[in-house]
Amino acid sequence: MVTAPHPPAPRDDRPRHVADLLRLVTRDPGRPRLTWYGDDHERVELSGAVLENWVNKTTNLLVEEFDAGPGTRVVLDLPAHWRTVVWALAIWRTGATVVLAPAEDDATTGAVGTRADVVVTTRPDRWAGTRAELVAVALPALARRFGADLPAGAIDAASAVMTYGDQLGWVPDVDPEAAALEDGPSTTTHRAVFATTVATGGAREVVDGRLGVPGSLARLLTLWSADGSAVLLAPDVATGLDADPDRRARLLQSERAS
Known part of the structure; x- marks a missing residue:
């Protein structure tokens, strides 16, 4: 008995990690991918190419300054914002873990900072005294410096990110089963982060x-x-x-x- 051949399985083109995602959004490099509407009538538009450029620069900073890679814990103490998106993508591109900062009045801030390797924040003073390296982020699009006194050793992201290359340098391989996102007691792996609907x-x-x-x-x-x-x-x-x-x-x- 002759049976008809089985049709091929549907192709799953979903990104499996950040590198896949960036290749996808830059297939049409000039197309807007992220448009931000912020306070004070701020509008920022990032094409696929510009988004990738920001992620590459930020990834290079994380690797070169902090040796970021799988096992590195990077606290994001930032609000919902286009810069936060760039930092999250860059952290994941190194294979490291995004750790979401506790609430303003959460007594565990000190403990989180003690276990963190890097803290990316708009409020560096909040993390003074912890073991973490500090990166101070100015949110306005036109900011060229943080604009306030920084704790000793803190990096001013507004000026530092722009000194890194537009092309991605060496980065560690991503472990898909490693932690990608920590939000309080909840942990999500790199594989699960990209298992999107x-x-x-x-x-x-x-x-x-x-x-x-x-x-x-x-x-x-x-x-x-x-x-x-x-x-x-x-x-x-x-x-x-x-x-x-x-x-x-x-x-x-x-x-x-x-």
Whole structure:
């Protein structure tokens, strides 16, 4: 008895790690991939090529300054913001672990800093006295320096990142089973971070910063994994748009986003 050949299994083109993701978003290098609406009417647009450029520079800093790689724990003490996205992608590109900072009034801050290798923060004084190396991040797009006195040995990201190469240097191999994200007691591996649900291919969607850093990152990865793009709103901007439906409709129309 002759049977028909089985059809080939569907191809799964979803990224399995950050390197895959960056190759995907740069296939059309000039296409907007992340548009940020921040406070003070700030709008920043990153094409695939520009996003990759920022990630490469930041990855090079992490590897060259801190020997970042699998097992390195990097605390992100940053709000939902386009710079936070770049730092998270760069940390994952080295194979290291993103550790989300505890809440403002959480008494475990000192303990987290003691177990961290690097802290990337807008509030370096909060982490003074811990064993971690400090990187101070200025959030405004045009900032060229942190703008405040830094603790001894802290790196000013606003000036330091720009001194690193646009092309990625040597980076360690990523262990897919190693921890990629720590959020309190919850830990997610690199493999699981990229096991995202594929959205409609090529969609451009608004991502609400009120989801917080983990929620925003998860949504962005889902969109990019499906060859989409995102408009990321600062929490206060999202709240303001809720109160002004006409303004929200204009933004959606101008960004061609859903």
